[in-house]
Amino acid sequence: MADHLDLEPAARRLADLAAATPDSRLDGPTPCTGMDVAGLLDHVMMLAQAFRQAADKTGSPDDGPPPEASGADLPPDWRIELPRRLDALAEAWRSPSAWEGETAAGGLVLSGQEAGAIALNELVLHGWDLARATDRPYRCEEWEAQVSHDFAASIPDVPEAREGLFGPVVPVPDDAPLFDRALGLSGRDPHWSPEPRP
Numbered sequence: 001m002a003d004h005l006d007l008e009p010a011a012r013r014l015a016d017l018a019a020a021t022p023d024s025r026l027d028g029p030t031p032c033t034g035m036d037v038a039g040l041l042d043h044v045m046m047l048a049q050a051f052r053q054a055a056d057k058t059g060s061p062d063d064g065p066p067p068e069a070s071g072a073d074l075p076p077d078w079r080i081e082l083p084r085r086l087d088a089l090a091e092a093w094r095s096p097s098a099w100e101g102e103t104a105a106g107g108l109v110l111s112g113q114e115a116g117a118i119a120l121n122e123l124v125l126h127g128w129d130l131a132r133a134t135d136r137p138y139r140c141e142e143w144e145a146q147v148s149h150d151f152a153a154s155i156p157d158v159p160e161a162r163e164g165l166f167g168p169v170v171p172v173p174d175d176a177p178l179f180d181r182a183l184g185l186s187g188r189d190p191h192w193s194p195e196p197r198p
Contacts, residue, residue, distance in 0.1 A: 004099050005116055008090040010123035015083040017130045030133040031192045037133050038071025044126055048085035051119035054105040055092035064107040121151045125186055132192055145179035152185035
């Protein structure tokens with residue numbers, strides 16, 4: 001993995017998907033179990049802020065894990081605030097100092113390298129979540145898929161390790177595309193659809 005990853009493309013894709021999400025889809029399901037589209041957007045709002053603070057080294061382990069995302073908590077101005085937070089997140093990780101030393105996010109102490117990779121993984125996976133939830137295509141770069149794959153592969157497939165992070169691993173063929181394998185390792189079915197299968 002390169003020392004510094006560019007979060008801007010993944011952040012921009014996610015912002016564009018959010019901007020084109022109609023209000024009528026906010027209560028629809030997502031690949032994240034028990035989370036509707038509004039809840040997913042609320043989660044993205046929180047993670048964008050938390051990982052910007054991780055880049056700036058202004059977060060603390062004492063902050064603890066973020067509150068559970070809820071569509072009821074999505075602020076009325078999210079269409080303005082979410083792209084601002086995503087832009088600020090990407091910009092913060094352009095600083096070489098963001099990748100150096102230790103920082104904190106979600107109540108955990110992480111190296112700058114770890115936090116940056118996790119932030120990218122969140123942007124990529126939740127970009128796919130939002131795209132699938134709203135019946136739109138999603139494509140990421142191969143190197144982004146590799147970062148997501150490597151991070152998801154590093155998490156043991158046991159409930160205590162994956163709680164609050166990923167669901168159980170979804171089996172995906174070894175010859176499937178890299179991003180599909182990353183999705184499976186992150187507990188996502190690459191063929192998930194908001195519509196029930198026949």
